[in-house]
Amino acid sequence: MSRHILTLNAGSSSVKFALFPGAGSGDALQRAMWVGQADGLGPGLAARLLIRDAENKTLLDTTLDGDAASHQGALAALLAWRADHAGDVQIAAVGHRVVHGGMHFTAPVRIDAQVIESLAALEPLAPLHQPHNLAGVRAAMQAFAGVPQVACFDTAFHASQPDVNRRFALPRALHDEGVRRYGFHGLSYESIVAQLGAVDARLATGRLIVAHLGNGASMCAIEGGRSVATTMSFSPLDGLTMGTRCGQLDAAVVLYLQRARGMTPDEVERLLFRESGLLGLSGVSSDMRALEASTSHAAVEAVDHFVEQIVQQMGRLAAALRGVDGIVFTGGIGENAAALRDRVLAACAWMGVQPATAANQKGATRLTTADSAVAAWVIRTDEEAVIARHARQVLDTAA
Numbered sequence: 001m002s003r004h005i006l007t008l009n010a011g012s013s014s015v016k017f018a019l020f021p022g023a024g025s026g027d028a029l030q031r032a033m034w035v036g037q038a039d040g041l042g043p044g045l046a047a048r049l050l051i052r053d054a055e056n057k058t059l060l061d062t063t064l065d066g067d068a069a070s071h072q073g074a075l076a077a078l079l080a081w082r083a084d085h086a087g088d089v090q091i092a093a094v095g096h097r098v099v100h101g102g103m104h105f106t107a108p109v110r111i112d113a114q115v116i117e118s119l120a121a122l123e124p125l126a127p128l129h130q131p132h133n134l135a136g137v138r139a140a141m142q143a144f145a146g147v148p149q150v151a152c153f154d155t156a157f158h159a160s161q162p163d164v165n166r167r168f169a170l171p172r173a174l175h176d177e178g179v180r181r182y183g184f185h186g187l188s189y190e191s192i193v194a195q196l197g198a199v200d201a202r203l204a205t206g207r208l209i210v211a212h213l214g215n216g217a218s219m220c221a222i223e224g225g226r227s228v229a230t231t232m233s234f235s236p237l238d239g240l241t242m243g244t245r246c247g248q249l250d251a252a253v254v255l256y257l258q259r260a261r262g263m264t265p266d267e268v269e270r271l272l273f274r275e276s277g278l279l280g281l282s283g284v285s286s287d288m289r290a291l292e293a294s295t296s297h298a299a300v301e302a303v304d305h306f307v308e309q310i311v312q313q314m315g316r317l318a319a320a321l322r323g324v325d326g327i328v329f330t331g332g333i334g335e336n337a338a339a340l341r342d343r344v345l346a347a348c349a350w351m352g353v354q355p356a357t358a359a360n361q362k363g364a365t366r367l368t369t370a371d372s373a374v375a376a377w378v379i380r381t382d383e384e385a386v387i388a389r390h391a392r393q394v395l396d397t398a399a
Helices: 071-084 113-120 130-143 156-160 172-176 186-199 251-259 265-274 277-282 288-293 297-321 331-336 338-347 357-361 383-398
Strands: 002-010 014-021 034-039 048-053 058-063 089-098 149-153 207-212 218-223 226-230 326-330 375-378
Touching (some): 002 071, 014 071, 014 383, 034 071, 071 130, 089 130, 089 383, 130 149, 149 383, 186 207, 186 218, 186 326, 207 297, 207 331, 251 265, 277 288, 288 297, 288 338, 297 338, 326 338, 338 375
Parallel strands (some): 002 089, 207 326
Antiparallel strands (some): 014 034, 207 218
C-alpha cells in the first residue's frame, strides 16, 4: 500500500486539495498526482467542483448546489470523492493551509488540541479564512483518525521582515502583545521563490515584487528569497482592494461607522470583509471576469480602482527594496487577466518596465522585452506543493 500526503487549502471562496507522493527530495516542489478545487463558494457566486490528474485529465467536473455550495459542503464532497477513488492509497499525513499563525507560529507545526485552541483564538483577525481552515483540520482529523495533521501558515514567510516594517506607530506594549504587521499569502510567495531558479536565476537572489492577485490580493517585496515588506498587515483586510474586502482604510472610518452610524462591531466586520472591495465598488460582482465583461460604469470604475491600487503599491514596495529587478504576477487574477497585467505594466514604465504586450496577450510567461531593465513574469503559484513539502519535513523531523 502506497503512502501519500494529502493537502487541504481553504480560501475565502474556495477549497483546494491535492495528493502527493509521500517520499520527496530536499526542498524541491513535487508534482501532485491529482488536484481538486471547489471555487465560487459563497452568496451570489456559481460553485463548481473540478478534479484533474497529473496529466491534466478531468476526473470530475460538477456544479455544487444548496448546502454543497458552502465551504463545509464542498469539503465533504472532496473527501467523499477521495474515499471513492483512493485505491490502495494510504494517507501518511494531511497538510493544511492556515492563514493566521499569530506571534507564536512562525514555522509548520504538527496539530494537536492545544494548537487548534490557539489558532481558533485568531479567528477574529481572519474571519473569512481561519474558521474554514480549522473546519478543514477538524474534518480531516475525523476522516483520517490517528494520521498526523500539519499546519502551514501564511504568516510564517513574513517573519523575516525587518522590525521597522512590522511595527505600527502605536505604544510598544501593543506590539509586544501582538498588534503588528504579519502579512499573508506567504505559502504562495514561498512557491514563487522556489520556482524562480528555473525561470529567472537572477531574480532568485535579486529584488522582486510578487503580486498575488485573486479574490484575496496582496503584494510582497522579496530580496534574496526573503520577505522585506508586504501590503497586508494585522489581518488579511489591509492593503489592496480585494473581491469583497476594502483593503487600505483610514482607521477613523471604523470609529465613524460605530459612533455616527450606530453600527455594531459585527456589522462593521461584515461591511469591511464581505460587502466592500470590488463587490462594493461595482454593485455587480466580486469576480474580476464578470467585471471585465460588464459595461456598467461602476464595474469599469471598480477595475480602474483595483489597477491603480496595484500600481501605487508597486512604487511603495520598490522603495522598500531600494530598487527592483523583477515583477511576478500570480493568483487567479494575476495568472489569467492579461489585459489587467498590460495596464499595470504600462503604468510601471517609470520603473524601467518595457512590456511585451503581444507576448502577454498570447499567454507567454515572460511579459517584458529581453532588454527591459525590470523583468516581469507570470508564474502559477502552487501552494499545495509547498504545504506537502512542509508536511513531509515535519514527518521526517519527528521520525
